[in-house]
Amino acid sequence: MKIVVPGGTGQVGTLLARTLCAAGHEVVVISRAGGGAGSRAVTWDGRNEGPWAAEIDGADAVINLAGRSVNCRYTATNKQAMMSSRVDSTRAVGQAIARATRPPRVWLQMSTATIYAHRFDAANDEATGRIGGDEPDVPAHWRFSVDIAHAWERAQAETATPATRKVAMRTAMVMTPARGGVFDVLLGLTRRGLGGPIAGGRQWMSWIHGRDFVRAISFLIERDDIVGPVNIAAPQPLPQREFMAALRAASGTRIGLPVTRWMAKVGAVFLRTDTELTFKSRRVVPGRLNDAGFSFDFPEWPAAARDLINSRREMR
Numbered sequence: 001m002k003i004v005v006p007g008g009t010g011q012v013g014t015l016l017a018r019t020l021c022a023a024g025h026e027v028v029v030i031s032r033a034g035g036g037a038g039s040r041a042v043t044w045d046g047r048n049e050g051p052w053a054a055e056i057d058g059a060d061a062v063i064n065l066a067g068r069s070v071n072c073r074y075t076a077t078n079k080q081a082m083m084s085s086r087v088d089s090t091r092a093v094g095q096a097i098a099r100a101t102r103p104p105r106v107w108l109q110m111s112t113a114t115i116y117a118h119r120f121d122a123a124n125d126e127a128t129g130r131i132g133g134d135e136p137d138v139p140a141h142w143r144f145s146v147d148i149a150h151a152w153e154r155a156q157a158e159t160a161t162p163a164t165r166k167v168a169m170r171t172a173m174v175m176t177p178a179r180g181g182v183f184d185v186l187l188g189l190t191r192r193g194l195g196g197p198i199a200g201g202r203q204w205m206s207w208i209h210g211r212d213f214v215r216a217i218s219f220l221i222e223r224d225d226i227v228g229p230v231n232i233a234a235p236q237p238l239p240q241r242e243f244m245a246a247l248r249a250a251s252g253t254r255i256g257l258p259v260t261r262w263m264a265k266v267g268a269v270f271l272r273t274d275t276e277l278t279f280k281s282r283r284v285v286p287g288r289l290n291d292a293g294f295s296f297d298f299p300e301w302p303a304a305a306r307d308l309i310n311s312r313r314e315m316r
Helices: 011-022 076-098 140-157 182-191 210-222 240-251 261-271 287-292 301-315
Strands: 002-006 026-031 040-043 061-064 106-112 165-171 173-175 207-209 228-232
Touching: 002 011, 011 026, 011 210, 061 076, 076 106, 076 140, 106 140, 106 210, 140 165, 165 210, 173 182, 173 210, 182 240, 182 301, 207 210, 207 301, 210 228, 210 287, 228 287, 240 301
Parallel strands: 002 026, 002 061, 026 040, 061 106, 106 165, 165 228, 173 207
Antiparallel strands: none
8 A cells, every 4th residue: 555644754653654664565754854764755844735745646545643742841832833733734634635636545643632631530432531621620721732632633524535534543642662752751760760650640641552553553544434533542541650660660660759749840841841741631542443343462551561661672
């Protein structure tokens, strides 16, 4: 198959492109930078149609991963960049699909599991999950990440692509052994003795092993009956304190100092990130993938953590 991946130069996109190329597919990465991992690269500005759109005409699948990282301070400038990079790129991809003479049969669009409410009482699946944004007991600025998710998915849904199936991938944290990713950050903190509970550690963490993320995408490409939002998350989320305890065990680290709420707030300033990333309880489960018969290689975090650490050792 020919698979076009806008925004495919990040950590997750690089893993995806490398795996798809290894499986024998033709992969075209569309980005502001170059490509890599065996794929062919085409440039764009992430906003306007251009020569890159010709790659979509005749492709079998489009997987749009474009969007500025949310791991930053929520300043006005950064918030505008996070929103526009997602919405503008999605609209541009949608327009290219709509105008294609031979449109792709499927458009997988990145979204986020953060669209769901901060909660402790029950898990969020696609059918019964509670959408966030109006919780009475969370900081007002948390609504912004939910607004991004709504705008992101709306940009895809409002584009008329009658010949192309559309899937919004509500993705949890993707764990890979690569440098600079979320697992790399968490492991680094753990090895420094800082991998303890944050603000009590009750908040749920949803995640997915990078290998299962790629397998889920291949599964969704093939399943013509799946349309709309799909949670891309492992079936076993767990509270932050248990998540970090498993990571400490996998890395052979005995000490995990607890971090209070005020310490986390101070740390977020120095790390130039936002406390929502650590305080929000994200309890998301893959209802539609489970119902469709998808089998996870890593359904539970302890085994996933051990595999990721072993993979890092092999990379060295």
